[in-house]
Amino acid sequence: MTGSLDLLVNAIISGLLLGGFYAxxxxxxxxxxxxxxxxxxxxPAFILLGSYAAFIGNTVFGIDPILATxxxxxxxxxxxxxxYQVYYVAFERRDxxxxxxxxxxxxxxxxxxxxxxxxxxxxxxxxxAWYVSGNLNLxxxxxxxxxxxxxxxxxxxxxxxxxxxxxxxxxxxxxxVAQDQQALRLMAANPTRIKRIAFGLSFATAALGGAALIIxxxxxxxxxxxxxxxxxxxxVLGGLGSFPGMxxxxxxxxxxxxxxxxxFGPSWxxxxxxxxxxxxxxxxxxxxxxx
Amino acid sequence: MVSxxxxxxxxxxxxxxxxxxxxxxxxxxxxxxxxxxxxxIGNSYAFxxxxxxxxxxxxxxAWNILGGYTGYVNFGITAFFAIGAYSTVVLxxxxxxxxxxxxxxxxxxxxxxxxxxxGYLTLRLRGVFFSIATLALAVVVQTxxxxxxxxxxxxxxxxxxxxxxPLIGGDYVEYLFLVMLGLCVAVLAxxxxxxxSALGYGFAAIRDDEAAAEASGVPTLRLKLVATALxxxxxxxxxxxLPYYVTYLDPASGFSLNYAVNAIAMPLIGGTASWVGPxxxxxxxxxxxxxxxxxxxxxxxxLVVGVLMVAFVILAPQGIVGLFQRxxx
Numbered sequence: 001m002t003g004s005l006d007l008l009v010n011a012i013i014s015g016l017l018l019g020g021f022y023a024x025x026x027x028x029x030x031x032x033x034x035x036x037x038x039x040x041x042x043x044p045a046f047i048l049l050g051s052y053a054a055f056i057g058n059t060v061f062g063i064d065p066i067l068a069t070x071x072x073x074x075x076x077x078x079x080x081x082x083x084y085q086v087y088y089v090a091f092e093r094r095d096x097x098x099x100x101x102x103x104x105x106x107x108x109x110x111x112x113x114x115x116x117x118x119x120x121x122x123x124x125x126x127x128x129a130w131y132v133s134g135n136l137n138l139x140x141x142x143x144x145x146x147x148x149x150x151x152x153x154x155x156x157x158x159x160x161x162x163x164x165x166x167x168x169x170x171x172x173x174x175x176x177v178a179q180d181q182q183a184l185r186l187m188a189a190n191p192t193r194i195k196r197i198a199f200g201l202s203f204a205t206a207a208l209g210g211a212a213l214i215i216x217x218x219x220x221x222x223x224x225x226x227x228x229x230x231x232x233x234x235x236v237l238g239g240l241g242s243f244p245g246m247x248x249x250x251x252x253x254x255x256x257x258x259x260x261x262x263x264f265g266p267s268w269x270x271x272x273x274x275x276x277x278x279x280x281x282x283x284x285x286x287x288x289x290x291x
Numbered sequence: 292m293v294s295x296x297x298x299x300x301x302x303x304x305x306x307x308x309x310x311x312x313x314x315x316x317x318x319x320x321x322x323x324x325x326x327x328x329x330x331x332i333g334n335s336y337a338f339x340x341x342x343x344x345x346x347x348x349x350x351x352x353a354w355n356i357l358g359g360y361t362g363y364v365n366f367g368i369t370a371f372f373a374i375g376a377y378s379t380v381v382l383x384x385x386x387x388x389x390x391x392x393x394x395x396x397x398x399x400x401x402x403x404x405x406x407x408x409x410g411y412l413t414l415r416l417r418g419v420f421f422s423i424a425t426l427a428l429a430v431v432v433q434t435x436x437x438x439x440x441x442x443x444x445x446x447x448x449x450x451x452x453x454x455x456x457p458l459i460g461g462d463y464v465e466y467l468f469l470v471m472l473g474l475c476v477a478v479l480a481x482x483x484x485x486x487x488s489a490l491g492y493g494f495a496a497i498r499d500d501e502a503a504a505e506a507s508g509v510p511t512l513r514l515k516l517v518a519t520a521l522x523x524x525x526x527x528x529x530x531x532x533l534p535y536y537v538t539y540l541d542p543a544s545g546f547s548l549n550y551a552v553n554a555i556a557m558p559l560i561g562g563t564a565s566w567v568g569p570x571x572x573x574x575x576x577x578x579x580x581x582x583x584x585x586x587x588x589x590x591x592x593x594l595v596v597g598v599l600m601v602a603f604v605i606l607a608p609q610g611i612v613g614l615f616q617r618x619x620x
Contacts, residue, residue, distance in 0.1 A: 090605040107601035229427035274431035
């Protein structure tokens, strides 16, 4: 009995840490889908691109994986601006977001994945850093640094973005665009420009999320797919556009997934996010902290 | 605008006086000619390659019934396709004497039920939620199958292909191809019948402006559910013969993202407004893929499909059919 209680406590704690990591990979979609209403299902592919950037920085130049992705942040930001510009010109302006806009991102997801396969092959890649192995030894429990660092990174990303959105002029403008584009236009601001910047930011978070991902587990090009369901489940459950809700949802999903993996086997864990997503959509589509 | 295209097309058809029965007869005749040519070539590679192309036409047309006609994007093609394939695996183990067409009907029914369930839970919301749910559905069905030992789990399942084809004689692949051609006739006839019926106008109304359709008394939820069930059912049917075609089926190949990308790319490239689009897209893209797979490599061939799809949704939103219609005007 104490054995399974131990397992449960362990599953909850590592699920909590996993939740922080999920927040790191979901925050970009919380911006693009939650605030800008751009359903970027290709986001996981760009997270993987971030992972491979960290991998190259780490193995070729020997720098820290997180530092490596911080270096490429501007490139991801610019890539985000570019993708949004194409999306805006081709779909949003024509008011044709649903069918073709979604297919556009689906195509990008697929092209990015195959591109990564052609470039890096299908082998699992990992990074070297002091925190990839080893534990933080608190006297009552051992926390693996491998989970702790992405957890802290995720919380830091959410905190910084939350501060940016609520304290700076540009951040408030982004929130305004999320609430009422028309009103923003009446204030003589250009909603498209603000959305473009926000979308660039969402891409930049994918780079850091990629670093977190490759720290937690070795990556290969097609694992991005497993994260699509998770990320969108988290964003929907959290209530679109709400960062605190997203963090609560991420931690909840992390814990539920971990308990499932512990007691039913890890191969069942991917089904959890779908269950959560479906139940949320059926019962409370506005999410936990939705408006 | 799009519905005017449909109407215009109908008037043209009306002048030609081509009724639906005649259309089906023409389809059957075309299928017979294609089958005859394949038999004349007599090369079993021809059957294997042609099977894949026709399978994609069925998948693309099935996707188009929901995606093209109502505007709801289903990304969970692999889920429906694999439900069909795995229900054949189950039937093969339980009742191996059952003829293949009966297995196809069962596979289609299972897939249609799953489509109905997913649709019932998510179609009342905005369209994106349905799309996201189907994306996740593919992952969850794969998880279930991977954990289901009876159908082989992650190790996969072997299906023995009979040596000889029933009824027509010859290699069993010829029979599989014939069955797939039959499915193709069925899905195209259904798609065209929908386009010309009240159902099709209801679908088009949902696609063009759902709120307005609802307000003018179109039973939107019911129509969307009909479309989801039909579309999912045909995808399941397209997948049902797969175990006999590949003889070894594991979750990784049954749920390959290639099926999903192809089934979406083909209607989008061909044109989503009518049944012709998926056929044109399927023949072009399917043929191109077979060619690249043989001459270059299979990784490049999937990349080409992805790039073509992105290029078409950006540059030619009405697909190849749209390009021709624009020229003629």
